[in-house]
Amino acid sequence: PAAPPHRAGWSPRSPCPASAGCVPVTQATPTPSRAVMSSPCDARALTTRCAVAMAAGDTGYRKERSVPLKSSSSALYNNLSVLPLRDKQLTYFAAVHGSTVSLASASADGLSVSHRQLQAKEGGLAVSASIVTQASWCVLPSRVLLVLTSQKGIQMYESDGSIMVYWHALDVLEPPPAQAVFARGIAAASGRFICVGTSSGLVLVFDIPSKGTNITLSEVLEEHRDSITDIASEVGENPDGDADLVTADDSGALCVWRSKEEFSLLTKISAFGWTCSSVKLWNGVIAAGYGNGQIRLYEAMSGALRATVSAHARWIYALDLAPLTGKLLSGAEDSYVQIWKLSRSPDTGDIEIEHCHSECVTDTQLCGARFCDPEGNAFAATGYDLSEIVRYGQV
Amino acid sequence: GKTALLPQRTALLMGSFVFAVMNDIITTMFNKKFMEELFKPQELYSKKALRTVYDRLAHASIMRLNQASMDKLYDLMTMAFKYQVLLCPRSKDILLVTFNHLDAIKDFIRDSPNILNQVDETFRQLIDMYSCLSAGEFQLIRQTLLIFFQDMHIRVSIFLKDKVQNSNGRFVLPISGPVPWGTEVPGLIRMFNCNGDEVKRVEFTNGGSYISPQREGSFDLYGDRVLKLGTNMYSVSRPVETHMSGASKNLASHTKENAAPNPLAKEELNFLARLMGGLEIKKPNGSEPGFRLNLFTTDEEEEYAALTRPEELSYKVINIQATQDQWQNEELARIMGEFEVTDQPSQSTSKGDDLLAMMDEL
Numbered sequence: 001p002a003a004p005p006h007r008a009g010w011s012p013r014s015p016c017p018a019s020a021g022c023v024p025v026t027q028a029t030p031t032p033s034r035a036v037m038s039s040p041c042d043a044r045a046l047t048t049r050c051a052v053a054m055a056a057g058d059t060g061y062r063k064e065r066s067v068p069l070k071s072s073s074s075a076l077y078n079n080l081s082v083l084p085l086r087d088k089q090l091t092y093f094a095a096v097h098g099s100t101v102s103l104a105s106a107s108a109d110g111l112s113v114s115h116r117q118l119q120a121k122e123g124g125l126a127v128s129a130s131i132v133t134q135a136s137w138c139v140l141p142s143r144v145l146l147v148l149t150s151q152k153g154i155q156m157y158e159s160d161g162s163i164m165v166y167w168h169a170l171d172v173l174e175p176p177p178a179q180a181v182f183a184r185g186i187a188a189a190s191g192r193f194i195c196v197g198t199s200s201g202l203v204l205v206f207d208i209p210s211k212g213t214n215i216t217l218s219e220v221l222e223e224h225r226d227s228i229t230d231i232a233s234e235v236g237e238n239p240d241g242d243a244d245l246v247t248a249d250d251s252g253a254l255c256v257w258r259s260k261e262e263f264s265l266l267t268k269i270s271a272f273g274w275t276c277s278s279v280k281l282w283n284g285v286i287a288a289g290y291g292n293g294q295i296r297l298y299e300a301m302s303g304a305l306r307a308t309v310s311a312h313a314r315w316i317y318a319l320d321l322a323p324l325t326g327k328l329l330s331g332a333e334d335s336y337v338q339i340w341k342l343s344r345s346p347d348t349g350d351i352e353i354e355h356c357h358s359e360c361v362t363d364t365q366l367c368g369a370r371f372c373d374p375e376g377n378a379f380a381a382t383g384y385d386l387s388e389i390v391r392y393g394q395v
Numbered sequence: 396g397k398t399a400l401l402p403q404r405t406a407l408l409m410g411s412f413v414f415a416v417m418n419d420i421i422t423t424m425f426n427k428k429f430m431e432e433l434f435k436p437q438e439l440y441s442k443k444a445l446r447t448v449y450d451r452l453a454h455a456s457i458m459r460l461n462q463a464s465m466d467k468l469y470d471l472m473t474m475a476f477k478y479q480v481l482l483c484p485r486s487k488d489i490l491l492v493t494f495n496h497l498d499a500i501k502d503f504i505r506d507s508p509n510i511l512n513q514v515d516e517t518f519r520q521l522i523d524m525y526s527c528l529s530a531g532e533f534q535l536i537r538q539t540l541l542i543f544f545q546d547m548h549i550r551v552s553i554f555l556k557d558k559v560q561n562s563n564g565r566f567v568l569p570i571s572g573p574v575p576w577g578t579e580v581p582g583l584i585r586m587f588n589c590n591g592d593e594v595k596r597v598e599f600t601n602g603g604s605y606i607s608p609q610r611e612g613s614f615d616l617y618g619d620r621v622l623k624l625g626t627n628m629y630s631v632s633r634p635v636e637t638h639m640s641g642a643s644k645n646l647a648s649h650t651k652e653n654a655a656p657n658p659l660a661k662e663e664l665n666f667l668a669r670l671m672g673g674l675e676i677k678k679p680n681g682s683e684p685g686f687r688l689n690l691f692t693t694d695e696e697e698e699y700a701a702l703t704r705p706e707e708l709s710y711k712v713i714n715i716q717a718t719q720d721q722w723q724n725e726e727l728a729r730i731m732g733e734f735e736v737t738d739q740p741s742q743s744t745s746k747g748d749d750l751l752a753m754m755d756e757l
Contacts (some may be wrong), residue, residue: 043686075541098542131542178436180535226531250531274577275531291530292578299589307586310579313570313605315486315534334581335568336602350588355599363561363568365481384541385479385548385565 060395065110066388071097075384077277078318079369083137086271093389094135095382101135103161116161130285138188142210154196166215187231189245190259197228203247226250231275234322236283243300246286248276257299267303278319287328287352289316297351306351311338318369322376329379331369335360337381417503425513438659439539463701464690470549477544479624484575486533488622491612495625570603576611586596
């Protein structure tokens with residue numbers, strides 16, 4: 001059964017609207033492992049003691065119908081990609097499990113879902129031993145490509161996963177090194193490139209024609225010394241300059257690039273001892289999520305630190321940004337999705353961040369979370385061992 | 396011949412039996428050649444390969460297990476390890492979990508200096524190899540291990556009782572308690588101006604109820620690990636039960652691996668051969684007094700469990716001897732042959748004789 005809708009006049013402190021036998025628990029008396037939850041309980045969890053308490057100033061989201069996946073999600077950074085197709089009133093979702101990528105195409109109400117699975121390949125052959133590290137849609141002005149990174153290389157597909165248009169093999173080293181070899185970190189840049197990171201710290205820049213399969217490797221950026229974790233391109237407009245790409249690595253170092261004409265390094269932000277697993281760039285502000293649960297905001301042009309947020313109690317696995325509103329979401333191993341709002345003070349020009357909402361996906365270590373629209377009115381998340389994508393929409 | 400055993404003798408026999416089994420298994424596992432192979436950098440091996448190694452280790456002593464009990468023991472081991480890996484607060488804690496395992500092993504064999512030395516040697520090698528890895532590298536190891544354990548939701552009695560596992564087989568993830576060492580308690584936003592001065596501080600509610608951690612666990616050869624994951628689950632006597640029914644709803648990927656008829660990759664077979672070579676297993680013969688361990692309440696229950704185990708959860712064990720014939724590689728055959736028994740632990744055989752003699756005296 002689907003989660004019940006809000007009853008009119010429901011408020012955070014009222015009893016569980018599902019009337020499923022759940023007993024409201026005040027914040028003062030949390031049960032040992034079922035502590036405070038910030039949303040109405042899922043009516044399926046009949047034995048859950050449902051604590052309905054929300055953060056002050058909460059901008060409410062309510063749980064919507066989940067989208068099932070053909071295989072559960074793996075514990076990998078940024079393990080959820082979402083492609084809203086407004087004209088078709090469909091949303092595509094992609095999550096990775098082992099050597100497989102599960103694609104699900106869902107109608108707006110979530111009632112109609114179709115599935116497809118893609119395999120890690122080496123050239124044209126399926127390779128079961130090759131683990132996929134990430135799958136992400138890259139939106140370019142003339143086309144959308146679905147990019148898969150794995151231990152063997154990089155695969156690019158048409159957006160529905162129907163046809164593979166390009167394959168790039170990672171260099172095979174002899175003798176095989178003691179370190180793992182893989183590609184990871186995917187982003188479109190400047191409306192004409194797709195950038196992909198590697199375990200050795202390289203960033204491969206592919207030139208993408210407006211159609212066809214004539215994709216070429218045009219540049220290799222060599223600034224990082226540790227495995228690339230995530231890459232982000234500017235999704236808003238930078239008021240201060242032309243920084244439009246950020247690359248992050250396992251040590252926590254960030255590189256800021258300009259990608260018009262040729263790629264050039266603008267600034268480097270040093271690591272502080274924790275992996276940066278996820279990074280976003282909006283209006284000249286870098287948002288970075290780290291292994292110690294912290295979110296940091298930096299000025300892209302100068303690299304200056306502008307905010308620190310002790311956001312999560314565990315490793316952050318995903319960040320996403322809604323470009324039309326400046327909403328930021330973070331998902332972590334601590335089971336929480338947190339929603340934030342970025343802004344710039346008109347007086348001082350200082351970058352500000354405020355907390356908007358908490359959502360707990362019970363007993364789940366989140367590995368992927370994304371907004372489902374550019375305003376941030378809805379978001380989706382998945383977690384390790386979870387065979388579904390949980391979704392929330394604004395009330 | 397068989398004689399009725401008085402209760403006191405039974406307890407004594409059981410104690411000797413446990414001691415003999417522990418000694419043999421630990422000696423076999425920490426064998427120098429076996430450890431050398433394990434320490435070589437390599438891909439995570441398949442479920443089949445792991446089960447094969449586990450089977451061999453479990454039979455490294457006078458203890459014998461039927462298929463059903465063996466399956467149960469393996470289920471228990473994998474779910475317990477999955478739990479430990481999943482719940483590690485820091486990625487680096489997977490090393491502390493391993494140290495907890497070793498500390499417990501050392502305690503079992505604390506009166507046997509030879510074996511103790513072997514274990515300590517392995518301990519030192521672990522410290523050498525892993526202490527310098529970064530949090531990010533540990534997380535990659537952890538992520539790889541989690542892929543291995545994915546979709547396994549077998550219910551374990553002791554976990555259900557302790558409320559660390561739900562009735563659907565999924566582990567409970569607490570959202571309270573101490574945060575990992577190095578993480579701040581969530582709830583604070585600090586904002587800085589362009590000169591780096593803090594200009595604003597705002598608190599927020601993140602939803603959980605976390606507190607600061609007390610202290611960091613020790614990564615030395617000896618020390619307080621602080622972390623409880625990896626310590627003896629059965630330090631208080633508990634029942635050993637696992638439940639099959641409704642174990643795993645999503646069997647798609649699990650079934651795929653078991654149903655695939657493709658043989659192991661050549662590299663994996665080679666690795667397994669070298670590992671097996673390092674494990675010298677005594678084969679049971681007529682005169683050897685093997686003891687059969689049944690993890691179920693009765694023999695009938697054990698038989699029933701074997702017959703009714705869901706197909707998708709059956710483990711397929713590789714028969715190394717059978718595949719050996721397929722190898723053209725003389726080098727491999729030579730390596731297999733090279734692992735002669737040089738240091739056969741004679742304790743267990745003589746202990747077996749002692750036990751038999753004791754039984755005959757009753």
